[in-house]
Every structure is written in structure tokens, then in C-alpha cells.
Amino acid sequence: MEGLGGLTIGGLAAEAEMRKSSVFSLFGSKQELQLAALNGAIAQFTEEVWVPVADLEPGLERLLGLCDSWLSYHQRGVLPGGCFLTTASVEFDARPGPLRDAIAACMDRWYGVLEHEIEAATSSGDLPSDLRPADIAFELNALAAAASYGFKLSDDPEVFERARRSMRRALRA
Amino acid sequence: MEGLGGLTIGGLAAEAEMRKSSVFSLFGSKQELQLAALNGAIAQFTEEVWVPVADLEPGLERLLGLCDSWLSYHQRGVLPGGCFLTTASVEFDARPGPLRDAIAACMDRWYGVLEHEIEAATSSGDLPSDLRPADIAFELNALAAAASYGFKLSDDPEVFERARRSMRRALRA
DNA sequence: GAGTTTACCGCACGATCGTACGGTATAATA
DNA sequence: TATTATACCGTACGATCGTGCGGTAAACTC
Numbered sequence: 368m369e370g371l372g373g374l375t376i377g378g379l380a381a382e383a384e385m386r387k388s389s390v391f392s393l394f395g396s397k398q399e400l401q402l403a404a405l406n407g408a409i410a411q412f413t414e415e416v417w418v419p420v421a422d423l424e425p426g427l428e429r430l431l432g433l434c435d436s437w438l439s440y441h442q443r444g445v446l447p448g449g450c451f452l453t454t455a456s457v458e459f460d461a462r463p464g465p466l467r468d469a470i471a472a473c474m475d476r477w478y479g480v481l482e483h484e485i486e487a488a489t490s491s492g493d494l495p496s497d498l499r500p501a502d503i504a505f506e507l508n509a510l511a512a513a514a515s516y517g518f519k520l521s522d523d524p525e526v527f528e529r530a531r532r533s534m535r536r537a538l539r540a
Numbered sequence: 541m542e543g544l545g546g547l548t549i550g551g552l553a554a555e556a557e558m559r560k561s562s563v564f565s566l567f568g569s570k571q572e573l574q575l576a577a578l579n580g581a582i583a584q585f586t587e588e589v590w591v592p593v594a595d596l597e598p599g600l601e602r603l604l605g606l607c608d609s610w611l612s613y614h615q616r617g618v619l620p621g622g623c624f625l626t627t628a629s630v631e632f633d634a635r636p637g638p639l640r641d642a643i644a645a646c647m648d649r650w651y652g653v654l655e656h657e658i659e660a661a662t663s664s665g666d667l668p669s670d671l672r673p674a675d676i677a678f679e680l681n682a683l684a685a686a687a688s689y690g691f692k693l694s695d696d697p698e699v700f701e702r703a704r705r706s707m708r709r710a711l712r713a
Numbered sequence: 714g715a716g717t718t719t720a721c722c723g724c725a726c727g728a729t730c731g732t733a734c735g736g737t738a739t740a741a742t743a
Numbered sequence: 744t745a746t747t748a749t750a751c752c753g754t755a756c757g758a759t760c761g762t763g764c765g766g767t768a769a770a771c772t773c
Contacts, residue, residue, distance in 0.1 A: 369634050370631075372541065375759085375760065375761090376760075377759075377760070377761090385721075385722090387760090387762095388762090388764090389721045389722065391762070392720085392721080392763095393720085393721090397760090447634060454630050456689050456690075456693050457543075457626065457627050458541075458543075458630075459693075460689050461542050461622070462541075462542075467693070470693065471693050474690075499702075505686065505699065505703070505706065509685070509687075509703075509706075512685075513678065516626075517629075517678070519634055520629050520632075520633040520643065521647075526678065529675045530678070530682075532675055533675055533679045533710075548729085548730065548731090559753075560730090560732095561751080561752065561753075565751080566751090569731085570730090
């Protein structure tokens with residue numbers, strides 16, 4: 368398995384060459400472990416996707432760079448199981464609890480980042496002002512996620528080209 | 541749990557008010573059950589999404605109707621766990637075997653349907669000919685899937701409006 | 714150096730799940 | 744009617760998983 372549900376204390380212990388009970392006592396519960404894994408994945412995502420473009424000019428330029436680093440992150444398969452947030456969303460969207468709440472909060476934060484950037488591009492005139500930032504953010508996220516699991520399913524890197532063209536189209540419409 | 545992995549023989553037996561062993565002997569193995577569930581979900585999807593628009597004019601008209609019935613299908617939450625194919629894709633994209641193959645085949649068939657319709661719209665002049673059908677099909681699918689799990693995660697029906705606007709934008713670019 | 718914290722281990726329990734096998738009615742068939 | 748197939752049941756086994764508890768050795772603190 369993959370994703371947060373496929374994360375097992377025993378499996379993690381084996382990878383760390385420790386005993387199950389050690390790993391368990393280190394986190395206290397599986398749920399804590401899952402939350403920690405989610406935070407770790409988010410930190411890594413930020414490091415690999417956002418940081419490389421943080422120095423670019425806010426607005427359309429950084430947005431375009433972000434799309435590229437985003438797709439590259441997925442294409443390199445940095446972590447198995449594809450887009451962690453998408454996997455987690457699909458897995459927990461119908462299971463209320465702290466995990467679902469944390470995932471939803473992460474998604475909201477990420478949407479906030481995207482929308483903020485889109486608004487910057489709009490106010491500097493690089494994007495038409497009749498576009499709703501939330502629409503574009505939703506669209507970009509949908510494309511990145513679909514590219515991630517579409518690639519893992521088809522093994523065809525062409526999906527990243529498709530996603531890239533669609534993103535470009537969304538950002539100059 | 542949800543999706544194909546969350547499908548358990550015991551759980552199904554409870555729903556059917558039967559015994560585990562009965563359900564098991566009815567399918568022979570869990571994998572056969574999962575394949576049957578996949579086929580059932582595809583049949584239902586076809587019934588609820590494709591059939592209602594089958595009589596429309598091939599091309600853009602049917603494409604637009606398809607997007608609406610597609611989103612409506614997800615919004616009504618016809619089956620728990622959101623878009624079955626997307627859930628299954630995310631769940632099995634890294635687990636080689638008959639399940640993954642069947643899921644990939646279903647996706648391919650669905651993409652084929654979409655592309656065929658897009659080509660009809662292009663050749664009748666309702667869509668610009670510089671658009672690649674595979675790109676548009678990918679985009680529509682990404683939007684529908686994202687709307688499905690986005691809604692289950694946020695409980696905000698606005699995502700369907702967003703997805704609808706993005707789909708419309710993709711189809712008249 | 715005594716006491717306490719930290720990191721890890723070993724073992725065991727209960728729950729869940731897929732799977733297997735033998736049994737028993739009822740229905741179909743010849 | 745005799746035979747066979749079908750549908751379902753009861754029970755059991757082995758594997759996996761989360762969890763709890765007592766123990767031990769090293770590290771740290773006073």
C-alpha cells in the first residue's frame with residue numbers, strides 16, 4: 368500500500384532497523400505517526416517545490432516557475448505513491464477526524480499560496496482580471512494531481528507535457 | 541476505508557446479511573471481488589453519466605452535457621468514496637497486477653470516449669483545431685476528479701461551480 | 714556517584730482479514 | 744425418483760496490525 372493508510376508501524380520499524388514497540392513508543396499512536404508523516408511530506412514539498420522559485424518575481428513569473436517545479440517534483444517521483452496530499456485527500460476525504468482536518472488545512476494553505484500568487488499576477492496585469500483566483504488555483508491543483516497519478520498509472524511521461532500545456536493555457540487565458 | 545482496498549469480504553457479507561464464507565465462495569478470491577466491484581462501478585458510471593447524454597448531438601453539445609452529468613454524478617455522491625476510478629487509480633497506481641491493469645484499461649477507454657467526442661467537436665468546427673484532444677480529455681478528467689475529492693474534503697459545493705467554469709473554459713479556449 | 718530520564722527491546726493480547734474445508738438444505742436435471 | 748448442482752453456513756487457521764507493559768542499558772543531571 369501507499370499513502371497514509373499504507374504506513375504501518377511495523378514496516379517503518381523494519382526500515383529503521385528497530386522494533387515495532389520502539390517506533391510505537393516514539394509516536395504514541397498510529398494517528399500521531401500519520402500526522403508526523405503528513406507534516407514531513409508537506410515540509411519536503413515546500414522545500415522542493417516552493418523554495419526553488421521563492422526568489423522569482425511574485426506574480427506570473429513565479430507562478431510559471433512554480434508549475435514547472437511542481438510537475439518536476441512529481442515526475443522525479445520524490446516520494447513513492449505520487450502526490451502525497453492528493454493521495455491523503457482521496458484516502459481520508461470521507462473519514463472524519465484529526466487526519467482529515469489536518470489534510471484539509473494543508474490544502475487550504477496551499478490554495479491560499481496559489482491564490483495569492485494569482486492575485487499578484489492579476490493586479491500586475493499579467494492575468495486578465497475576470498478570472499477568479501480560486502478557479503485558477505483549483506485548476507492548477509487538479510492538473511498537477513492528475514499528472515501525478517496519471518503518470519504512475521500509465522508510465523507515460525507525456526502526461527506531464529499535457530499538464531504543462533494545460534497549466535500554461537489556464538494562466539494566459 | 542473506501543475504495544477497492546476498503547472493500548472487505550466480511551463487510552460485504554454483513555451488508556448482504558450473509559456469512560463471510562458465502563461471499564468468499566461466491567467470488568473465489570478478494571481480487572475477483574475487486575474486479576467485479578470495478579466493473580460494477582464502471583457500469584453504474586456509464587449508466588448515470590453517459591446514457592443521459594447519449595442522444596445528444598455528437599461533438600461539443602454532447603461534450604458539454606457530459607460535463608454536466610459527470611459533475612452532477614459526483615455532486616449527488618452516487619457512491620461513497622467519490623470518483624471510483626480516481627480512488628482506485630490513486631490506490632493501485634503503484635501496485636502492479638490485474639487490478640492495476642484493469643484500472644488502467646478503464647481509464648484508457650474513458651479517455652478514448654472523451655477524445656473521440658472532442659475530435660467530433662473539432663472537425664465540426666466547434667473547437668479550435670490547434671487543441672490536442674488528449675490534452676483536453678486529460679484536463680476534463682483532472683477537473684472532474686479534483687471536484688469529486690475536493691468536495692468530499694471541503695464539503696463546499698462551490699468546487700463544482702469552479703470545475704464547471706474551468707471545463708467550459710477548456711472547451712472554448 | 715546516586716538518581717532520573719531516554720531509547721530501545723521482548724513479549725503478548727485482541728482485533729481484523731483472507732482463505733480453506735466440510736457440511737446441509739434446496740433446486741435443477743436426467 | 745435418483746443424481747447432481749447450487750447456495751449458503753460453521754468453524755478454523757495463519758498473517759498482519761495497533762497497542763500495552765515490564766525490563767534494560769546508556770545518557771544525562773544534580
